[in-house]
Amino acid sequence: MLSAKQIEEFKERLLKEKDKTESNIENRETDYDEGALSSYDNHPGDSGDELFLRERDQAITDLETDMLSDVDLALKAIEEGTYGICKVCGKEIELERLDIIPETLLCIDDAKEEAEKNSLNEQQRPVEEDVLDPSVTATGKDIDGDTDGFSKVSDFGNSDSPSDNEDGIDTTRS
Template sequence: MLSEKQIETFKTRLLKEKEKTETNIENRELDYDTGELSNYDNHPGDSGDELFLRERDQAMTDMQEDMLSDVDLALQAIDNGTYGVCKVCGKEIELDRLDIIPETLLCIEHAKEEAEREGNDPMSRPSEEDVLDPSVTATGKDIDGTTDGFSKVSEFGNSDTPSDKEDGIDPTR
């Protein structure tokens, strides 16, 4: 069970995190006015950069709003006297876990389950691996070392012209 001093320490940390996150959100909400009346004479790359920056900032704002929500819930748990107790199983959350993630309301087991349910499991493998041929190693060669990836792809055709042939003659003629 957490002592009053520990709870007060966590509350102070959470309040600081809340203030910092709110300040970051406010500072991020900038107007992206480019000063241009028309995009007619702008290079498409400039517009792409601008779009990328807006999307990046929006994603960061979304993450910070999620963090702010978690901090508010943790502060509410402190007020309710349930801070430091897993909201799923009712067991005490490890002190080391609270020290690292003071806004957590879940023990490590239930946090893992929630991450798996939401598809955010840090231990999961990338979805691309589901369609990769397991016989191909990271070097692009088969396990026996005979065929590289380019050779496999070139079986479907390539951009060689007759002048690219060894003797300069197109064998299809």
């Protein structure tokens, strides 16, 4: 069980992390408020770089927003007196785990289970595959074991010239 002193230390760390993360998000947002009025004189590559940087910063902001949510939940748990207790199984969260990830509300076992569930959800196939020909498998061969459609079509002819053959012999004429 965590002592009152330990809980107070974790609360201070969480509050510092919250302030730092909020400041990072705010600074990142103000960096893009200033910009050129027109992109007329910019090279297209510069516009691509700018787009990439904005998307990267947005991804970082999204991660930090999730982190803020976790920190807020941990601070709420401190106020409710449930900090340091796994919200799934009710066991004590290891002190070493809290020291590394003070915003966690799960013990290591339940965190692993949640991560496995999330990874299974990410392994679902794309919805576009629902409209694909069901006779074609992931190997590129159809049910009969034939090769893909391109190979079937190339059996009827292609644009290879005699120089593309190993012998240099024109096989297109009979």
